[in-house]
Amino acid sequence: MPRVVDHDERRRLIAQVVEQLVYEQGIQAVTIREVASRVGYSTTVVSHYFRTKLDMLVFTHRIARARAEALVDEAVRRSQPLVETLERLLPISDERWRDWHTWFAFWGMAPAEPLVSAEWEEGTSNAHSLFLRLIENAKQSGDFPANIDSAVAATHVQVFVNGIASLVAQNRDAWPAERQQDLLQTLMRTTFPLAARS
Amino acid sequence: MPRVVDHDERRRLIAQVVEQLVYEQGIQAVTIREVASRVGYSTTVVSHYFRTKLDMLVFTHRIARARAEALVDEAVRRSQPLVETLERLLPISDERWRDWHTWFAFWGMAPAEPLVSAEWEEGTSNAHSLFLRLIENAKQSGDFPANIDSAVAATHVQVFVNGIASLVAQNRDAWPAERQQDLLQTLMRTTFPLAARS
Numbered sequence: 001m002p003r004v005v006d007h008d009e010r011r012r013l014i015a016q017v018v019e020q021l022v023y024e025q026g027i028q029a030v031t032i033r034e035v036a037s038r039v040g041y042s043t044t045v046v047s048h049y050f051r052t053k054l055d056m057l058v059f060t061h062r063i064a065r066a067r068a069e070a071l072v073d074e075a076v077r078r079s080q081p082l083v084e085t086l087e088r089l090l091p092i093s094d095e096r097w098r099d100w101h102t103w104f105a106f107w108g109m110a111p112a113e114p115l116v117s118a119e120w121e122e123g124t125s126n127a128h129s130l131f132l133r134l135i136e137n138a139k140q141s142g143d144f145p146a147n148i149d150s151a152v153a154a155t156h157v158q159v160f161v162n163g164i165a166s167l168v169a170q171n172r173d174a175w176p177a178e179r180q181q182d183l184l185q186t187l188m189r190t191t192f193p194l195a196a197r198s
Numbered sequence: 199m200p201r202v203v204d205h206d207e208r209r210r211l212i213a214q215v216v217e218q219l220v221y222e223q224g225i226q227a228v229t230i231r232e233v234a235s236r237v238g239y240s241t242t243v244v245s246h247y248f249r250t251k252l253d254m255l256v257f258t259h260r261i262a263r264a265r266a267e268a269l270v271d272e273a274v275r276r277s278q279p280l281v282e283t284l285e286r287l288l289p290i291s292d293e294r295w296r297d298w299h300t301w302f303a304f305w306g307m308a309p310a311e312p313l314v315s316a317e318w319e320e321g322t323s324n325a326h327s328l329f330l331r332l333i334e335n336a337k338q339s340g341d342f343p344a345n346i347d348s349a350v351a352a353t354h355v356q357v358f359v360n361g362i363a364s365l366v367a368q369n370r371d372a373w374p375a376e377r378q379q380d381l382l383q384t385l386m387r388t389t390f391p392l393a394a395r396s
Contacts (some may be wrong), residue, residue, distance in 0.1 A: 026308040028226035101306060107367045110224040110304020124368035155365070156385065163361025167353070169305045170322035187354065191388050 011049050014039055015060040019102050022060070027105045030057060058119045064099040065123055072130045082138035083188055089161055090184065092177035100165045123197045126159075131157045145192055150165040153192065160187045209247050212237055213258040217300050220258070225303045228255060256317045259304040262297040263321055270328045280336035281386055287359055288382065289366045290375035298363045322356075329355045343390055351390065358385045 017039045021029050030053055036046040068089055071118035075085035091097040093136040103123075109116045131154035144153070164183055168175040215237045219227055228251055234244040248254040266280075266287055273283035290297040307314045329352035336342035342351070362381055366373040 008358070016213060022306070022308075024308055024310060026311075027224065027306060028228075029308075030226075101309070103306075106337055107307020107364070108220070108221075108225060108299060108301075108306045109300070111220055111370070112222060112225075113224075120368035124365060155381065158365060159358060159361030159385065161361075162364035163357030163359075166305070166360035166364060167322060170318035172309070183353065183357070187357065188387070191385070 005098040007049070011059060012063060014041075014046060014049055014056065018060040019064065019098060021097050022057075022105050023101050023148075027057065027109070032056075054113065054115055057106065057109070058115050061102060061119055061123065064102045065126060067099060069096075069130060070125070072134060076133065076137055079137075079141060082134055082143050085134055085184055086161060086184060086188070087181045090180045091165050091172075091175075092180055097168070097172065098176050100169060104166075104169055127158055128154050131155075131161075148192055156191055157188075158178065159193075160184060205247070209257060210261060212239075212244060212247055212254065213261040216254055216258040217262065217296060220255075220303050221296050221299050225255065225307070230254075239384075242245070252311065252313055255304065255307070256313050259300060259317055259321065262300045263324060264294075265297060267324070267328060270332060274335055275329065277335075277339060280332055280341050281383055283332055284355065284359060284382060285379045286384070288375075288378045289363050289370075289373075290378055296372065298367055302364075302367055327354055329353075346390055354389055354392050355386075358382060358389075 014035060017035055018030055021034065021038065024100050032043050032050070032053060035056065036043040039046070050059065050122050054071075072085060074080075075088070089096070091100040106116070107120065111117050111120075132150055135144055135150045135153050135157070139146050139150065139167060161184070164180055212233060215233055216228055219236065230241050230244050230248070230251060233254065234241040237244070248257065269286055270283060272278075273286070289296070291296045300305055304314070305318065309315050309318075326349075330348055330392065333342055333348045333351050333355070337344050337348065359382070366378060
């Protein structure tokens with residue numbers, strides 16, 4: 001058994017295995033038994049950390065979101081330019097691509113399941129807050145037109161990032177990092193033009 | 199057993215049941231047995247139409263795509279304005295929302311499965327061709343700026359439509375039809391401005 005020290009870390013380790021499994025075989029392959037076997041715990045131990053398969057999937061989705069949030073936190077701390085930060089959220093690396101795959105898989109889960117729809121709602125609302133924070137930050141450093149409403153802009157940015165990721169999700173080979181970045185830059189430049197910068 | 203006349207129709211009927219099942223319980227609930235029970239066939243009959251669960255899911259994804267294509271065909275035939283047609287592709291109705299749910303669920307399937315990745319590629323490339331057709335059509339009727347490259351514009355439109363749908367997918371209550379349409383109109387107007395229309 002890998003050396004892990006606490007409850008949270010074990011849950012994270014399990015989430016990592018779940019994400020990999022969803023990536024390799026799809027959501028239907030996720031069972032407590034299969035996850036236990038991959039992580040090297042007994043099913044009893046895994047059941048101690050997650051009561052159900054659904055709990056495990058919700059947590060995995062949340063962990064993928066947390067990684068995106070950490071990226072943004074770091075960007076804000078380092079006062080990184082807005083577009084550069086957004087680019088890092090796109091599926092331009094293996095790790096990020098895997099996170100996007102987890103999100104899409106989770107968005108296809110059953111809306112009637114309250115745990116699923118609650119996590120969806122929290123996810124999209126958090127993403128909106130993240131983008132809002134980035135935009136407010138960019139405004140302060142003169143990196144974004146001050147006369148554009150931040151909340152509206154955050155929604156537009158959310159559409160761009162999710163929309164680009166949806167194209168990459170379906171044809172990764174056609175979308176090397178540079179192509180994704182170019183498209184994002186074009187959309188940002190067109191929607192929030194320099195001319196409008198005050 | 200419902201009165202269906204030919205092979206294709208039966209496959210469509212099964213796809214409809216699969217879509218409903220994915221919507222109600224997620225992709226993991228799709229089994230030949232469960233689908234057979236819902237459609238009122240034996241598993242042997244269902245297996246005659248689809249060799250595997252995967253075949254069934256790929257076909258269901260394709261049928262959801264065909265509905266979007268039919269919408270576009272009709273719009274082109276009736277020379278419907280571009281933005282109006284795009285609006286009809288958004289998850290503004292139950293039926294359309296269900297199709298989007300199917301797409302997201304399918305985009306979360308395992309990329310290593312060749313049937314899945316082939317269908318993804320065909321799906322995104324077909325969607326691009328559809329948007330390209332709509333834009334070329336709009337150009338001819340003076341409904342779209344002639345000086346904007348159609349293929350580039352088609353990719354932008356694809357980002358907008360998928361991106362908006364991704365927000366709706368996660369919080370349907372927050373996105374009534376009108377809000378989706380307003381957002382699409384704003385993005386279209388900003389990206390392809392009247393001023394650029396020749």
